[in-house]
Amino acid sequence: MADKTNDLLQGALDLLVLRSLYTEKRHGWGILKRIQQSSNDELIIHQGSLYPALYRLERQGFIKSDFGLSENNRKAKYYSLTRKGKRKLEREIEKWNRFSTAIVSVLQNA
Amino acid sequence: MGWFKDMWFRLTTIVGRNRFESVMDDEMEFHLEMAVQEKVDRGMDPVAAKKQALKEFGSPESFKEDCRDSWGARVVMDLIRDLKFAIRKLKKSPGFAAVAIVSLGIAIGANTAIFSLLNTILFKPLPVPNPADLREITFVSPVLSNSQIRGASTTLPDGRREINALNYSVFLQLQENAESYADVVGFSEVPGIQTRLRGDLFTTSGMLVSGNFCEGLRVGAILGRTIQPEDDQAGVEPVVMVSYDYWVRRFNGDADALGELITLNNVGFRLIGVLPRDFKGPQHGEEQQFYIPLSTQPIVQPELELTNDNHWWIWVMARLKPGSSDEQLKASLDLALERAIGSDRFATGSSSRNGVSVTSGRQGNPREGRVILKDETDRYNDYMRSILLDGRAGSRNQGGRMATPFYFMLGAAGIVFLAACANLAGLLVARSISQQHETATRKALGAGSLRLVRQGLTESLLLAVLGAVFGWFVSIGAKAGIIQSLSSVAIGEGIDGGNDHRVFLFVTSITFVAAILFGLLPSLRSMKINLMDALRDRSDSRGGWLTGRVFVALQVGLALLLIVGAGLMIRSFSNLQKIDPGFNMEKLLVFQLNAQNGGYEGPQKLELYQKSMDVIRTIPGVQSVACSEVLFLANSARRVGVITAPDNPDFEGENVMAMTVSEDFFHTLEIPLLSGRVFEATDAREAERVVIVNEQFSRRFFGERNPVGKLVKQGNDNLYRVVGVCADTKYNRIKADVQPMLFFPIKQSSTGRFGLRRAWIQVKTEMDPLALVPTVRKAMAEVDPNLPLNSVKTQAIQMSDSIFREKLQASLLMIFAVLGVFLSCIGTYGLMAYTVSRRTSEIGIRKALGARSDEAIRPILKSSLVVAGVGLVLGAVFVLPLGNLIRGQLYRVDPLDPMVLSLGVLLLFAASVAAAWFPARKAAKVSPMEALRVE
Incomplete structure (x- = not known):
């Protein structure tokens, strides 16, 4: 059972990370802030979960990294979506929509 | 591909580990900086901001470890750790490591040496250009009525037969019909031709070949010319070409020998050419002396008629022409077969109609091409069909006679290999029991069961690889020895025992098989250790004790097989030596x-x-x-x-x-x-x-x-x-x-x-x-x-010299048997030493209660004899089937020779007692007080 929930949470985290990289490339901190902002501070991701997820996604080939200058002129590691990652994102969004619709309809009608 | 990429990724991670770490450090640091910056921007005091940020960040080490895991470095790191651990463990018991590596090395070396010799005999390509274009052709047919078939003939499950010979007229038709796709060549061995040459009279076997034989195989003459299609006709002068060896031996390598007459069964054949030194004939492991045209068959074998359609005697090979496929060749051959052999040639009542399988050649890999196609129509079953086989190493029809003694030796070496594995397995089990406490401690500290098994297997693999490396050197020596002793009596000259991918594949797989054979069981045992019992050192774990005994019994049994084999060979050899030739050959x-x-x-x-x-x-x-x-x-x-x-x-x-x-x-x-x-x-x-x-x-x-x-x-x-x-x-x-x-x-x-x-x-x-x-x-x-x-x-x-092969077999088996006994002694010794150390306290108690030394150790000796006895019975059961296998190699010895069997049993019994004796002696010497203190 524990695995299941983990899967769900991990899937959600992956989705959020990939989505935040959809528009532009960001460094880890940027991803964190972006998710926080766009969720109106409802979703706070801990760095202890973010970085392992980033490393895993990179190994799986969904995102890639390079080095760039940050807004405060410091060298930072930037992540961006790969083509494979884009496809995964589209798939995941669709899946998530179906899932949430289903949940919502259960909550409303059951 | 995915798997490979993943592995590659992980490997580069290890190699680039330092870079990876520093990048990761940078990233974390940057993150922290940003977090501090944010807090400062919000108006926090910089020092307090930093403190706060660090607190939020948590332990960087723990999540760096998580990152490493995500990165996939863990599997490889574990492997390296396991290896280091295994090396440390082996270093701690150098005696055990030495015994393991040497015995495995000898077993792997012996097998490798014999396999690589066999490999050259069986798989070495013919020394001709593009041997991959060569095909050997055999035939599947309903039973031929009233026919004499030379060479191998196998009955298939559906009642049809696989044969590898054609009669003369069918051969000619096949040759003609397939002409545009391949050169089809035919040949047949003729034994016992009486030869007169430069006044020498002797009997040899020779080979009848079709006129296109040399052209088709692409063998050239190094002197003179080869047999041509014009020579293969009735009414022309009979000609002969000879092998290089024959030319050297019979003509002293004399170039003027061309044109001389060789009298074969009282008919003069003109010598027209000498074939290259490395060309030994179209068959595996068979050396041909001379070649004469097929059309001369009536002269050398007057008892058989060339044109007799009931006489199936021509073996067939073909060389595909450039651009032709196996399918085309097969189709043309099958068509010719259908035309050439009327269905009346087949015996009635054959069950061919019931069978629906047709063997068919497939392009690409002909040797694997025996695909049974169930969907071909019944009609095909009434005719003869061809099968194309890989012919690059020559025809296998009659070949492989040379290989027989090597198969035999490989079998014996295989038994040594099994014994070596059983020996190691036994030692490992004994060791794993003695290390039970340690294992249990590690388990209690959280090591996963799977991890323990993996560690055990890593260790056995390390041992196996070290053994294989040692074995490689053993095999070089052994091979040189065998080749030298073979060439001293001028047999097996075509063998060079070179190494190719097959030998390497063999060594690799035999190494892995060994590691699994001897490593798996002891490793699995570590999974089952009962934590509480083991930690309390209440270690009468019967399971391990039993497994250990099984392995020792197994070794004793295998050793018996080797001893009996060696004994039979030695008896057979001594029988040969004892044969009274009817004259006195002394002095x-x-x-x-x-x-x-x-x-x-x-x-x-x-x-x-x-x-x-x-x-x-x-x-x-x-x-x-x-x-x-x-x-x-x-x-x-x-x-x-x-x-x-x-x-x-x-x-x-x-x-x-x-x-x-x-x-x-x-x-x-x-x-x-x-x-x-x-x-x-x-x-x-x-x-x-x-x-x-x-x-x-x-x-x-x-x-x-x-x-x-x-x-x-x-x-x-x-x-x-x-x-x-x-x-x-x-x-x-x-x-x-x-x-x-x-x-x-x-x-x-x-x-x-x-x-x-x-x-x-x-x-x-x-x-x-x-x-x-x-x-x-x-x-x-x-x-x-x-x-x-x-x-x-x-x-x-x-x-x-004339009974050299028997001598070689007997002495090799003798060496193997000594190895087998040696291994079983090590096994028994190891087991007994372990038992004694386990039972020291029991012995002490017995002695304290007044038992004499010999009484105290009697149960230990007895148990070792029981193990040996079980092993001997086990081995004896297999003596009969194995004896039947080598019956053909024996001269006037029954495979169940009672003397050999009882001698073997006695010898092993004595060896077991001796091996058990030393540990038992040690036990007998313990003073009761000391023994009781062990507890």
Whole structure:
């Protein structure tokens, strides 16, 4: 059972990370802030979960990294979506929509 | 691909580990900075901001570890850790490591050596251009009625047969029909051709080949030309081409030999060419001496008709033409077969209709091409079909006779391998029990079961790989030894035992198999350790103790098989040695003189031999000297044409063995004379023609009557008077049965072109015959300084060379058996040492209660005997099936020879007791107090 929930949470985290990289490339901190902002501070991701997820996604080939200058002129590691990652994102969004619709309809009608 | 990429990623991670770490550090630092910055921007004091940020960040190390995991470095890191651990563990017990590596190394080395020899015999491609284009062709057919089929013929489950020979007319039609796709060549072996060449008479086997044989296989002549299609016709002059070895041996590598006549079964064949040195013939592991056209078959095998359609005797290979496919060739062959063989040729009532399978060749990998196609129509089953097989290594029809002893040796080496694995498994189990406490501790500290198993397997793999490395060197030595001993008697010359991908594959897989065989069980055991019991050191874990005993029993059983095998071989070999050849070969020096090559002609040849004998006879230490045309037990024999006894018209006559000898021959070789007289100086050219016959001859041609004084006739005119009967002797081979034999006096032998070209001088000495060689050489130099002494040796050496293969097998098995016993001793010793250490306290208690030393250790000794006994019974069960396998290799020994079996059992029993004795002695010496303190 524990695995299941983990899967769900991990899937959600992956989705959020990939989505935040959809528009532009960001460094880890940027991803964190972006998710926080766009969720109106409802979703706070801990760095202890973010970085392992980033490393895993990179190994799986969904995102890639390079080095760039940050807004405060410091060298930072930037992540961006790969083509494979884009496809995964589209798939995941669709899946998530179906899932949430289903949940919502259960909550409303059951 | 995905898997590979993943692995690659992980590997580069390890290699680039430092870079990876520093990038990760940078990233975390950057993150922290940003977090601090954010707080400062919000108006926080920088110092407080930093503190706060660090607190939020949590332990950087723990999540860096998570990152590493996500990155995928963990598996490889674990492997390296396991390896380091395994190395440390082996270092801690160098004795165990040494025993393991050496015994595994010997087992792997022996197997590798024999496999690589077998590999060259079976898989070495023919030395021709593009051997991959070659196909061997066999046929599947309903049962042919009334037919004689040469070569292998297998009955398939559906009642049809797989055969590999065609009759002449079908072969010709196939050849023609497939012409545009492939060169189809045919050949067949003819045994026992009587050859006369430059006056030598001998029997060899040769090969009949189609006219396009050399063109098709693409074998060129290094001298002269090869057989061409024009030579393969009725009515042209018979021609012969010979192998390089034959040319060197029979013609001394003489380039002028071209054009000479070789008489094969009394018909002259013109020598037109010599084939390259490395071309040994179209078959695996078979060496051909000479090749003659298929069309000459009626001349050399008059008893068979070339055109007899019931005679299926031609083996077939083909070379695909560029651009042709296997399918095209097969289709054209099958069409030709369908046209050539009417369905009336097949025996009625064959069950072919019931079968629906048709074997078919497939492009790409013909050897694997025996695909059963179920969907082909029934119609096809009524006809003969071809099967294309990989032909790059030549035809396998008859081949592989050479390989038999190697299969046999590989089997024995395989048993050694199993024994070595069982031995290691036993030792590992014993060790894992003694390390139970440690394992349990690690388990309690959180090591996963799977992790423990993996660690165990890593260790066995490390051992196996070290063993394989050691084994590789062993195999190099062993191979060189075997090749050298083979070549010392001029067999197996085509073998170089080179290594190719197959050998490496073999070594690799045998190594992994070993690691799994001996490592898996002990590793799995560690999973089952009961934590509480183990930590409390209440370690009477019966399971492990039992497993250990099973492995020791297994080794004892395997060792028994090896001992029995060796025993049977040794007995068989000693039986061969004990065979009475009918003459005394002790202190007999022999050498050959070739008068013809020395330039002697006509009666000079006889004079040379006489003079040589006279000179040698005067040497001190020489008892007597004789001369004969052929040497005993040297694999050659002279046969003479149909012999009849005019006095005994009931007898139809037959070919017999013959030999021309000097007067002293019977005296020198100590062949007893049963009646009549030996040859005398008066049995000369102008006197009456006389012969001496052996007992066998006498019985066969004259029955109970005494043949002395009677006449025998050879052919139509030559009459000989029998003057004596001598005892039977072996002739060409020690294993062969005694044949009827005639002896002719040397003085009456023809000294024409072919007569007495060479002769063997046989010297009976009083001392070591070889010590006399320099004196004999000096004496012979007086007779003719330019005449070489060929093949100087003793008759005893000749004899032992002739049973060399048996000797090799017996000695190899002997080595294997010693290894087997050694391994089982180590196993027993290890197990007993372990038991004693476990039972020290028990012994102590017994002694404290007043038992004498020997009484105290008796149960331990007893248990070791029980284990040995179980192993022996186990082994004995397998003695019969294995014995049946090697029955063909044995000479007058029953595979269940009671002496060998009981000796083996006794030996192993004694070895087990001895191996158990030392640990038991140690136990007996413990003082009760010390023993009790162990607890």
